[in-house]
Each structure stands twice: as structure tokens, then as C-alpha cells.
Amino acid sequence: MLKYTSIAFFFAYVAFAAAFEETSLREILVEENVVEFTKEEIPLVNDEKQNTKRYEPTWKSIDSRPLPSWFDEAKFGIFIHWGVFSVPSFGNEWFWWNWKGTKNAAIVNFMKRNYPPDFTYPDFAKEFTAELFQPNEWADLFKDSGAQYIVLTSKHHEGYTNWPSNVSWNWNSMDVGPHRDLVGDLASSIRNRTNLKFGVYHSLFEWFHPLYIQDKAGHFKSQSFVARKSMPELYELVNKYKPDIVWSDGDFAPDVYWNSTEFLAWLYNDSPVKDHVVTNDRWGTGIRCHHGGFYSCSDKYNPGVLQHHKWENCMTIDRHSWGYRRNANIQDYLTIHDIISTFASTISCGGNMLMNVGPTKAGMISPVFQDRLREFGSWLKVNDRLYQGENFVLLSLIHLNVDNLF
Numbered sequence: 001m002l003k004y005t006s007i008a009f010f011f012a013y014v015a016f017a018a019a020f021e022e023t024s025l026r027e028i029l030v031e032e033n034v035v036e037f038t039k040e041e042i043p044l045v046n047d048e049k050q051n052t053k054r055y056e057p058t059w060k061s062i063d064s065r066p067l068p069s070w071f072d073e074a075k076f077g078i079f080i081h082w083g084v085f086s087v088p089s090f091g092n093e094w095f096w097w098n099w100k101g102t103k104n105a106a107i108v109n110f111m112k113r114n115y116p117p118d119f120t121y122p123d124f125a126k127e128f129t130a131e132l133f134q135p136n137e138w139a140d141l142f143k144d145s146g147a148q149y150i151v152l153t154s155k156h157h158e159g160y161t162n163w164p165s166n167v168s169w170n171w172n173s174m175d176v177g178p179h180r181d182l183v184g185d186l187a188s189s190i191r192n193r194t195n196l197k198f199g200v201y202h203s204l205f206e207w208f209h210p211l212y213i214q215d216k217a218g219h220f221k222s223q224s225f226v227a228r229k230s231m232p233e234l235y236e237l238v239n240k241y242k243p244d245i246v247w248s249d250g251d252f253a254p255d256v257y258w259n260s261t262e263f264l265a266w267l268y269n270d271s272p273v274k275d276h277v278v279t280n281d282r283w284g285t286g287i288r289c290h291h292g293g294f295y296s297c298s299d300k301y302n303p304g305v306l307q308h309h310k311w312e313n314c315m316t317i318d319r320h321s322w323g324y325r326r327n328a329n330i331q332d333y334l335t336i337h338d339i340i341s342t343f344a345s346t347i348s349c350g351g352n353m354l355m356n357v358g359p360t361k362a363g364m365i366s367p368v369f370q371d372r373l374r375e376f377g378s379w380l381k382v383n384d385r386l387y388q389g390e391n392f393v394l395l396s397l398i399h400l401n402v403d404n405l406f
Contacts, residue, residue, distance in 0.1 A: 055268045057261040059291040065268050067293060067310050070197065070244075071278045074148035075347050076380070078373070079201070079314055079356035081153050081322040084160045084177070086361040087124040093323030093358075096121045096158050097207050122171070125160065130178035133363025135189035141365060142196060145373035146380035149197035150190060151247045151354060154183050154237055159206035163240070167232045178363075187241050199245025199278075200237055204230050205252055220257040234263060242273050247296075248282045255284025255291075264292075280312065294352070302342070306349050313346040316356035317372050324358035324366065333368050336375045343376075 055061045085093040091107055098104040099111060099121065111119070142150055155161045155168075163183040164174035173182045183200065190198045206212055211225035237243065246267065251258065260283035268274055281292035289297040295311040302313045316322050317334050325332075334342075339355065346353045355376075357369040 055265045057265040059261060059287075062261055062264050062268070063291055065293075068276050068278055070276065071149075071294065071352070072310055074197070075352055076145075076147050076343065077149040077151060077197075077199075077312075077352060077354045078142050078145060078147045079151050079316070079322075079354045080359065081156070081201075081316075081324075081356055082182070082359045083153055083156045083162065083323070084121070084124050084128050084158055085156065085323045086359065087127045089324045089326045089361065091327075092321035092325065093156060095323075101207060121158070125171070125176045128160075128173075128177035128361050130173075130180065130182065130361070130363035133178070133180075133182070133185070133359075135185045136193060138186060138365065139189040139193045139196075141370060141373060142190070143194045144377045146377040147196060147355075149199055149245060150186075151199040151201050151245055152183060152186055154200040154202050155233065156201075157203045157205065157207050157250050159203075159209055161233065163237070165233055165236060167229050167236070183237075183241055187243075197244035198241070199247055200241065200243045201247040201249060202234060202237060203250030204248060204258055204282075205250040215257070216253070220253050223257060223259070226258055231259060231263060235266075238267065238271050238273060238277075244273065244277060246277060246279045248280055251282045251284050251287065253285060255287050258284055260284050260287070302346060302351070303349060304345065307351065311349075311351045312354050313342070313351050314354040314356065315342060316358075317369055318356075318358065322356050322358060324360050330368070334372070336372060336379070339372060339376050340379060 053065075055065060081093055083093070085095045088095050088110075090110055091098055091104070095107060099107045152162070154163060155165075159168065159171060160177075161168045161172040163172065163181050165172050170176060173180060187198050190196050205225075206229070209225060209229065211229060215222050215225050234246070238246065251260075255261065264279065264283070267277060267279070271277070279293035280296045281288050281290070281294070282296060283292055289295050293310075295301075295307075295309055296314055297311065300313065300315045301311065302315075303311070317339070318325060318328055319332050319334065321328070343353050355373075357365055357373070359365050
């Protein structure tokens with residue numbers, strides 16, 4: 001093995017060789033005994049080629065679908081948590097559950113101090129106005145951040161839909177609050193002004209929906225909520241907005257209750273996005289990190305070692321919340337150095353980083369989020385050769401044992 005007098009000299013050698021395409025970084029690192037790549041190759045499908053295989057509604061069949069190559073190449077996306085929880089903007093996006101479910105003392109006292117006794121959580125919806133929401137400005141900001149895809153919350157666990165859903169009467173963004181189709185407006189701006197992929201987050205369950213509570217009380221032997229609410233929403237989202245990503249969450253029941261494999265088989269076989277759509281792994285209890293598309297496993301998942309399956313680290317700039325918080329302090333936000341370090345550790349282990357911002361109830365992305373996104377975008381522009389294609393391996397040297405270099 002070659003001996004290097006400094007780590008900087010090694011970096012220079014690797015970058016020079018890769019820049020002139022003498023060899024790949026993978027080959028250099030293996031040749032120099034820095035790391036052994038024992039990772040199984042992730043099966044990918046070229047997005048330009050149609051996949052003609054028919055998938056059965058079983059995990060064995062669903063898991064055999066190759067991951068569309070665009071997702072592995074993207075590396076970085078933006079997560080957006082926005083909903084009625086953006087109105088109280090106190091604590092986090094689980095405000096309703098923390099108030100009425102667990103009866104968190106801080107939330108209960110906040111409501112007692114600031115709202116009348118008969119105030120209910122749905123009363124917040126009329127204050128979710130989004131009057132300052134400019135989807136074109138959001139699209140430009142996300143483009144400047146260097147992101148390759150976005151994932152917008154279409155519905156969180158509160159059940160409020162950010163589009164005029166046919167199965168969420170008077171609890172959607174057209175009927176109450178903004179009186180506009182937030183999902184459709186942002187999808188149009190993203191597609192008209194950028195090359196970013198557009199994805200939707202969707203919660204399978206809802207904390208206080210009567211049908212879900214009824215099904216849960218019966219140990220999920222009935223599927224009234226799935227048949228009349230959750231699944232119709234998913235089919236509606238896919239057919240209407242044609243998302244590139246279906247990011248599922250709220251899977252607190254068995255996958256057979258959710259009819260997950262039936263939906264995914266339709267998504268991969270017959271939906272309008274069947275050839276290029278990507279999904280995650282939150283499709284039922286026990287499914288995460290075992291089945292589905294890419295693995296998200298848990299929030300802020302970062303295994304720290306190279307993985308055999310494509311995965312994603314969904315993380316948030318605000319250390320304590322996914323939704324916007326009025327009571328956040330500046331030290332609660334990740335610094336640009338924190339973000340770069342997380343990105344490096346994530347992609348060096350084969351993952352993508354999905355970084356979250358929480359807009360205000362008025363539809364503004366606060367200056368601290370804008371600053372982090374644009375600063376990270378500037379860093380990505382300067383260092384793009386470090387993470388594009390195989391060259392992302394160079395960034396992994398930050399996290400590898402480099403004792404053999406000296």
C-alpha cells in the first residue's frame with residue numbers, strides 16, 4: 001500500500017484521480033486498503049426503462065421491485081411539516097395528542113392561559129390561513145438549497161388534509177383555513193420552476209378519528225377506517241398529484257389492517273407513477289427496516305455503518321420539533337456544521353438525507369430555515385464532486401478509520 005505523509009495529500013491524490021477519470025473512488029479506496037466494500041449492490045432500475053414485471057400483494061414480491069435510480073442518485077431532499085399544528089406552534093406537531101391524549105402539563109397549561117375553556121383543536125383550523133404562502137418562492141428556495149426532491153405533509157396524524165380530499169369533509173385546506181389546494185399549488189410550482197422530484201407524506205392513522213378508534217378497540221379486526229378514509233386518500237393523492245415519492249407514516253397497526261401490500265402492488269403495477277415512484281417502509285407494525293422501498297426505520301435514523309439496503313435519514317433543523325415552533329431558541333437549531341456533518345455521515349453509509357423545515361401558519365419559511373438551506377446549498381455547489389455518483393465515497397473518509405494512511 002502507498003504511504004501518505006498527510007491526509008491532505010491523500011485527499012488530493014484521490015480527487016485528482018477521480019477528476020481525470022483514471023479510476024473510480026471505489027477502486028482507489030479498495031486498492032489503498034482504506035475500506036473494503038462488502039456491501040451488496042442495491043438493485044436499481046433506470047428511470048427511462050419501463051419495468052414490465054407484475055407485482056403480487058406480498059412482501060416477497062413487493063420487495064423484489066428495483067429502486068428507481070433517481071432516488072439513489074439524489075442524496076438530499078427537503079421535508080416540509082405543515083398543518084393545523086402550525087397554528088399553536090408550541091411544543092411540536094403532536095400538539096393535539098399531547099393536549100388531549102397524554103395531557104402533557106406544559107400543553108394543558110398553555111391552553112388554559114391563552115384560550116377559553118370551550119376552545120377545541122379544530123378551532124385552530126380557521127387560523128391556518130397561509131395568506132403569505134408563495135409556492136414559487138418556496139420552489140426557488142428549495143432549488144437554491146441543492147435538494148433533488150421534496151416531501152410535503154399532505155396529512156399528519158391530526159387528519160387535516162392539505163388538499164381538498166373527497167373523504168375529509170370540512171377538515172381540509174379548501175373547506176376551512178387557507179381555502180386553497182396547498183398540495184396542488186406547491187406541486188405545480190416545483191414542476192414548473194425546478195427539476196426537483198415532488199413527494200407527499202401521508203399518515204395512515206389519525207389520533208381521534210372515530211372509525212380508527214372503533215377499529216382499534218376491536219383489535220383491528222374491522223377495517224372501517226381503512227376502507228372509508230385512509231386508503232381512499234392514498235389513491236386520491238396518487239391519481240390526482242402523481243407524486244414521485246409516497247412517504248407513509250402513522251403505521252401503528254398491522255400491515256394487513258392497512259391493506260399495505262394491495263396498495264403497493266397497485267402503485268407499482270397500474271398507477272400513473274408506477275415506473276418511477278419511490279416508497280418507504282412505514283406500512284405497518286413490524287414492517288419498518290424490513291420491507292418496502294427505501295428504509296426510514298425511525299426518525300433521525302443514522303446507523304453509522306454502510307447498509308445493504310437503500311435508506312434515508314429524515315432529520316430536522318429544529319432539534320425538538322418537525323413543525324414550526326414559536327418558542328424555539330436559536331440554540332435549538334442545527335448549525336451549518338451540524339448539517340454538513342450529518343450529510344457526510346449519512347451518504348457515506350449509503351443513505352439520503354431528508355432535511356425538515358416547518359413553515360408558519362401564514363405560509364412563511366422563517367429566516368433561520370432559509371439561511372440554513374441557502375448556506376447548505378452554497379456548500380453543495382462548491383463540493384458537488386464529493387457526493388455525485390461514486391464520488392460521494394470521498395466524503396465518507398471523514399467517518400472511516402484512516403490509520404492505515406500513515
